[in-house]
Amino acid sequence: MEAINLNRLAYFAAVVDAGSFTKAAERLGITKTVVSQQVARLEAELKTSLLVRTTRKVEPTEAGRKLHARCVMILREAEDAVDELSEARDAPMGLLRIGAPNDYGASMVAPVAARFARRYPACMVDLVLSDARIDLVASHVDLSVRVGWLDDSSQQARCIGTFRQILVASPDLLRTMALREPDDLAGLPFIVNGALREPLLWHFSKGDFERRTVRMRQVISINATPAVLAAARAGGGLAILPDFLVGDAVRSGHLVEVLPEWTLPSGGIHIVYPAARFRPPKVTAFVAMLTDEIGRALA
Known part of the structure; x- marks a missing residue:
């Protein structure tokens, strides 16, 4: 037996409920002829009479009632x-799987994830922290937060904020140095962040026209940004760290911004998505919360 056209079941049910082909057609917003033809085809497919037609009303047969x-x-x-x-389309629900780098994930994404879970109890958050590039499809990640510069312009990405890079040193170490301009940095001890592509070569700017490029002298290499922060606080050398990670240490005086009149290139904070036509509400709601948090941090 061929598959039944389910629309015909709806037409048939409407006729029984209305007791008339005419009223069923009005309810469905189609012509009486279409309803009659579709019910007749349903009876032919089932090889069974489903309706008894009288001058006043249409009644279902025993098979029709069943x-x-x-x-x-x-x-x-x-x-x-x-x-x-x-x-599901209108309200955030289900598992939200997020990828993020260790430093930014711990300092910014995790607190937002906690607030998101409280606000949307129908959601559960799985936050995957890794400095390695996450394959969104293979890891079943709904979105990935990436900090810095995107290598692949073909990715579906959205920039939701920026961060500053800051040259810092411990107060004790800074007292042993005489620094007036970036060129003075070349021979000084520097803590390398091994997670960066070019961890020793840095470009400084001052105003609209002054530019200096300095190659730092490595004394320590660390492949995790939070550990670079710890080594800098311990006086191991100068370090360049993102503002979202080093801000508290500078405000508390544990670290000092070096050559503050010179700036380093800013980086972007991006949301990268797997390819899809539509974003589920859980994704758009989380991105909105994270964007708001970044806006407050920059204010």
Whole structure:
């Protein structure tokens, strides 16, 4: 037997409920002819009479009554399924899997994830912290937060903020140095962040026209940014760190900004998505919260 056209079940149920082909057609917003033809085809497919037509009313046969009872259940299940999809489309729910680098993930993304979980109890958050580049598809990640500069312009990405890079040193170490300009940095001890592509070569700017490029002298190399911060606080050497990580240490006096009149290139904070036409509400809601948090931090 061929598959039944489910639209015909809806037409048949409407006729039984309305007791008339004319009223069913009005309810469905189609012509009486279409309703009559579709019900006739349903009877032909089932090889069973489903309706008894009189001059005043249409009544279901015994087989029609049984089928109608099933149709009501089927159509109600379909409506419930559509309602559930509609709710899922409009309200954040389900598992939200996020990728982020260790430093930014711990300092900025994790607190936002905690607030997101409280605000949307129908959601569960899985935050994956790694300085290695995450394959969004293979890791089933809904979104990835990437800090710095994107290598692949073809990715579906959105820049939601920026950060400053700051040259810092411990107060005790800084007292042993005589620094007036970036060229003075070349021979001084420097803590290298091994997670960067060019960790020794830095470009300084002052105003609109002054530019200096300095190659630092490595004394320590560390492949994790939070550990670079710890080594700098311990006086191991100068370090260049992002403002979101080093800000508290500078404000507390544990570290001092060096040559503050000179600036380093700013980096971007990006949301990278797997390829998809639509973003589920859980993704858009989280990105909105993270963007708001970044805005407050910059204010």
